[in-house]
Amino acid sequence: MKISFNINGTPQSLEVEGNTPLLWVIRDVLNLKGTKFGCGKAACGACTIHVDGEAVRSCSFAAKFAEGKNITTIEGLSSGDDLHPVQQAWIEEVVPQCGYCQPGFMMATAALLEKVPDPSDKDIDDNIVNICRCATHYRIRKAIHRAAEIQTNNI
Numbered sequence: 817m818k819i820s821f822n823i824n825g826t827p828q829s830l831e832v833e834g835n836t837p838l839l840w841v842i843r844d845v846l847n848l849k850g851t852k853f854g855c856g857k858a859a860c861g862a863c864t865i866h867v868d869g870e871a872v873r874s875c876s877f878a879a880k881f882a883e884g885k886n887i888t889t890i891e892g893l894s895s896g897d898d899l900h901p902v903q904q905a906w907i908e909e910v911v912p913q914c915g916y917c918q919p920g921f922m923m924a925t926a927a928l929l930e931k932v933p934d935p936s937d938k939d940i941d942d943n944i945v946n947i948c949r950c951a952t953h954y955r956i957r958k959a960i961h962r963a964a965e966i967q968t969n970n971i
Contacts, residue, residue, distance in 0.1 A: 821882045823848070824892025834880030838872075839863045841879045842889060850890035850919045854947070861946030864920035865889050871927035890919035893926060901970060902926045905963035913950035921946050925960050934964050 820829040823846065832841055837856075842848050842865070851874060854862030858873035865874045866888040867881075893900045899907070902922045912918045921944065928935060928943045935943070940960050948956065 817880060819879055819883045821885045821887055823887040824889060832879050834878060836879045837875050838865070838877045838879050838882055838887075839874040841882075842874060842887075848889050848891050852916055852919060854917065854920070859947070860917065861920040861924060862917045864923040864946065866923060866927060869927065869930060871924045888923075890923060893922065900926060901966035902929065902959075902963045904966055905959040909955050909959040909962055911952055911955045911959045913948075913952050917946060917948050917950075921948065921956055925956075925963060928960070929964060929967055933967060935960060 817834045818829060818831050819834070820827070822828070823842070828846065830841065830845060832845065839851060839853060842851050843853070851865055852862040853875060854860035856875050858876035861873060863874040864871050866872065867877065867885050894903055902925045906912070906918065906922060924944050924946055928939070932939050932943070937957065940957055944956070944960065
């Protein structure tokens with residue numbers, strides 16, 4: 817089936833199987849490798865992207881549902897050379913250990929900060945449910961609070 821959508825601000829029109837997970841369209845067809853495969857069951861969050869501003873686990877989101885949507889991947893989170901506040905905070909707080917899951921965490925965090933600009937620890941616990949096997953959760957929490965500060969100062 818033919819689907820059309822915008823990804824990272826660029827219009828795309830592709831012929832794909834409608835039930836193909838959007839993750840594989842992003843990685844294998846569009847060659848955007850920042851979105852990672854983790855579990856294939858929408859449990860770990862490594863594949864988190866934004867669909868019309870909402871955090872979505874792309875491993876379980878059928879490509880046909882992307883029709884007419886605005887998709888953002890980690891590659892589209894920044895604006896040119898200007899890092900997104902979440903990316904800047906991740907660098908400042910030296911969050912990644914292996915780094916594999918971090919794009920998903922950053923995408924989930926960016927979506928959270930759009931809804932809750934100054935999240936409490938409870939907000940973070942309730943909304944950022946991605947999994948990091950390296951156990952960088954303490955640094956992730958610090959980075960989320962730092963991203964909120966950066967975002968507030970940039971307004």
